[in-house]
Amino acid sequence: MSITEADVAVIGAGPVGLFAVFALGQVGLNAVVVDALSEAGGQCAALFPEKPIYDIPSRPDITGAALVEALLTQARPYAPDFRLGRRAVSISDMDGAFEIALSDGSWLRVKAVVIATGGGAFGPSRPPLAGLDAFEGQSVFYSVPVPARFTGKHVTIAGGGDSAADWAVHLAEIAASVTVVHRRPTFRAADATVAAMARLVEEGKIRVVAPGTLAGLEGEGTTLHAVRIDRPGSELLRVPADALLCFYGFAKDVSALSAWEVGAHREGIPVDPRTYATQRTGIFAIGDIAHYPGKLKLILTGFAEAAAAAHAARQHILPGRNFHFEHSTSKGVPSKP
Ligand SMILES: Cc1cc2nc3c(=O)[nH]c(=O)nc-3n(C[C@H](O)[C@H](O)[C@H](O)COP(=O)(O)OP(=O)(O)OC[C@H]3O[C@@H](n4cnc5c(N)ncnc54)[C@H](O)[C@@H]3O)c2cc1C
Structure with a gap:
């Protein structure tokens, strides 16, 4: 049985999952990223790669494909371990950690989980x-x-x-x-x-x-x-x-969510909008799938959720350990993955 270990599993390599890799890296956590599709990028890559997006802060216009490329470049210093072309099927508690079964029969063992599954697992129609x-x-x-x-x-x-x-x-x-x-x-x-x-x-x-x-x-x-x-x-x-x-085209499959016991309903996974914690301790949800009052399903909203969830995941993994908040300008990024 093949098991991959990491600090955090990010389920979904859409724009929000990709930014979560960077945000987790900034708080000292490494990530393994799973996606049902064989390429990263979620809806941006699968549904509108050539369309310009006009509401990404500081980018007056950027195509879906270019945004994904930029997010991959931004995440690269943190050397994410991508597991593409396979679905996350189940999430089990295991001695204070989580074991995630993937559709190819392999497993992940992680200390926290960030669900960024957007509209669902994409697969070909x-x-x-x-x-x-x-x-x-x-x-x-x-x-x-x-x-x-x-x-x-x-x-x-x-x-x-x-x-x-x-x-x-x-x-x-x-x-x-x-x-x-x-x-x-x-x-x-x-x-x-x-x-x-x-x-x-x-x-x-x-x-x-x-x-x-x-x-x-x-x-x-x-x-x-x-x-x-x-x-x-x-x-x-x-x-x-x-x-x-x-x-x-693509079909979306949301069937896995109900087995994850995170209280998913028609509108998504309910989260605490301060930490993006779900009802299962150690499991966070961000991006289109996260639901709370006033939620805006926008990429920029998901980016902010990723940063907050990364801090909360660090707190979960290293409880009581003081974390000195620093801006990325002073923290920098690793020069080599
Ligand atoms: C035509 C169009 C135009 C848009 N224009 C804009 C715009 O201008 N501005 C804007 O902010 N937003 C826009 N959006 C919305 C934007 O694309 C979404 O808000 C954004 O993609 C959500 O990102 P996400 O990472 O949360 O999820 P997604 O992009 O949906 O990515 C989720 C990923 O998770 C994977 N996944 C799901 N379940 C599983 C599983 N069980 N196992 C493994 N992988 C799984 C999926 O395969 C997918 O790749 C547009 C959407 C469309 C369709």
Whole structure:
């Protein structure tokens, strides 16, 4: 059984969880950070990476992706241990510490927990197809970490947003064939990408089936052979396929919260707005998931909550130990992680 030890577990690597790493570092605590997604950044990275945010203090405008990059840079001196692509499942008390079970079967052992799970654990929206699980990770994918994997392959791409259109254009250069399936005739992607896709359709490098919906998969074991596509008013289409890339966006899963015994309800986890302590001693909640009267679900609110929770976590871990408050200007940051 693999167990990682740290002072604090931060559950959720959204903007608020990332700033919590810095805030914890400033009070002398190290952090292990868990996120269901394979990349840090929460909603900013998953839902609006290219959109400008206008209400981050001192940044008149900054995109979601740039904010995440800046927060990662700010946290780096404290060498956070990232555990991405896995969910925190349970939190058990263990001799005055906490043990957190992750969805990959590994464990964390920590002295305090900061829950920064925002709107819930993100995961890809999956098409409702029989036998899908057998192909996932081998022939069916929800992201493209290694594009070269699709060189010379017959690829079907499902979806009508930026990711679907971008990857269709990109993979058209290296794949044996690219078929794009979308339930509507129009795409919600950047104009330039839609235009590039239209050019590649004319050149015969991309085939678009729209409107169309995925109806079934054919294959053996984990190897896909073909995708069946439903077209309104036409017969079922069978497209030979080595790989299916699905870009249907993200779904949020909040089911884990109820098992954590932190009193979570429809509006979030109730906290004491002085310390962000939950009803379970040693477990704090910050960011969109934390609830108290007058709560504003804004990134800047979450940043302030992270700083206060870090101080409270230090107090919890080192009770009675005097802590001399210093500004970051005098405290500085470690020069090397
Ligand atoms: C389109 C859009 C525009 C926005 N514009 C603004 C704006 O201009 N200004 C502003 O202040 N706010 C804006 N927001 C809101 C802002 O994005 C949120 O307030 C912010 O992302 C909350 O940060 P967070 O870190 O609390 O949670 P999130 O960003 O939601 O991150 C939570 C992370 O926790 C992970 N997680 C959840 N459960 C688990 C689990 N069990 N195990 C592991 N990981 C888990 C999730 O995968 C996720 O990555 C906008 C939101 C949207 C959707």
